Amino acid sequence: MLSKARIKLINQLKQKKYRELNNMFLAEGSINVIDFIKSGINIIELFATEKWIQNNEHNLSLISQTTISSKDLKKISSLSSPSEVLAILELPNTKSTINIDVKNLTIALDNISDPGNLGTIIRTADWFGIKQIFCSTNTVDAFNPKVVQATMGSLARVKVTYTNLNTLFENKPKDLPIFGALLSGKPITEMQPQKNGVILIGSEAHGISNELLPFISHKITIPSYNQNATNNLESLNASVANAIICYALCKK
């Protein structure tokens, strides 16, 4: 059974202020929830259909579970096609100061506002073995339900930190390269795979902030092969640009 208090809490957790106030976030869908359980994150409570709980019993030994109907899941879901499971999880600390991993490639995101794009970027980073993403403080919250959904479980494996990118770059080792995705620069097709460095992606609408441009050590661009490209064909989708750059720089 789903109490009124639980429905209220779950609905509140769709908003960032209540996620921070309660130190909780939501994950939906079997892949997401199972990946979070395997990552060792603290599951506060799990709501699922009887069938899902039976099928996943081996993963749930220490977890507080509530069996609910598909109809009740629909009531609390953020998805247009509700899945069989929704969990309340402990919010990881995304604001602690951590150092850039100087031995591997990492990603820095400047003002990415679309939840689907952020989720896809986290998912792509995971695919290519990138474990750290730094987000400017005006980037959409990674624990927004739409972002969590789009990561397809990758948020359980990739560490996302919100920070002032300016300060982060000021304090990084001087020889750590920053690869800035711009509309002009060295074609990514001519770049070699890189062992380490920061891939810096700006927003589609505004590009990389002016204040961050001086930190870029390698300006890179994705060449367009469209002969009829107009000024209106401004850029690729941010998650697509990120994917092509990750592919080209991580390639082994």
Next chain:
Amino acid sequence: MLSKARIKLINQLKQKKYRELNNMFLAEGSINVIDFIKSGINIIELFATEKWIQNNEHNLSLISQTTISSKDLKKISSLSSPSEVLAILELPNTKSTINIDVKNLTIALDNISDPGNLGTIIRTADWFGIKQIFCSTNTVDAFNPKVVQATMGSLARVKVTYTNLNTLFENKPKDLPIFGALLSGKPITEMQPQKNGVILIGSEAHGISNELLPFISHKITIPSYNQNATNNLESLNASVANAIICYALCKK
């Protein structure tokens, strides 16, 4: 002024059946609308703020225009942040039988259901100079407002056709390659750029349909560099997979 009949029509055009019944679709946002005007498509009616019409007068000479307030635009918009312009356009014929362009790369999409993914795939195709996309009949409608929005004007330049992919492939020239994106196959990192052929992308949930697999002449895959990849890290987002394959095969 916006009449009640117009508001009703615009709201109806958010649904596929009314788009087909009226032979019309909607485009919002300055980039989208201007790109459609430049493409020569028939603009049935355009609703915009006074300021937008003044700024774009040189593009609007033969177009039926209605000046409306931002408040009225908000009423008819499909967007969470309404733009300054919305247009009703003549729906292109997406079902006519056309032959595969055998001299260039083209894309075939099998059961892509997410509007954002389809829009991003069309936008990426445009960037890489791919002019033809064939969609299985169960792929989401390209003239859905969310798809149109995500294409950022590219739908004005890329020809999208809905067809039975089985029949399309049965009738294609025998030597035209079909590159199928699968979870196993030749790593895309080892592929050379291609002059022509069909890039076949399946849905994230179901992959490429069984009935289409025999048509694939080149099985290709995007290698993951994640050492901790679990079975749950099933695939990349469909629009990301498409982008990396377009990038690798179109590279000049």
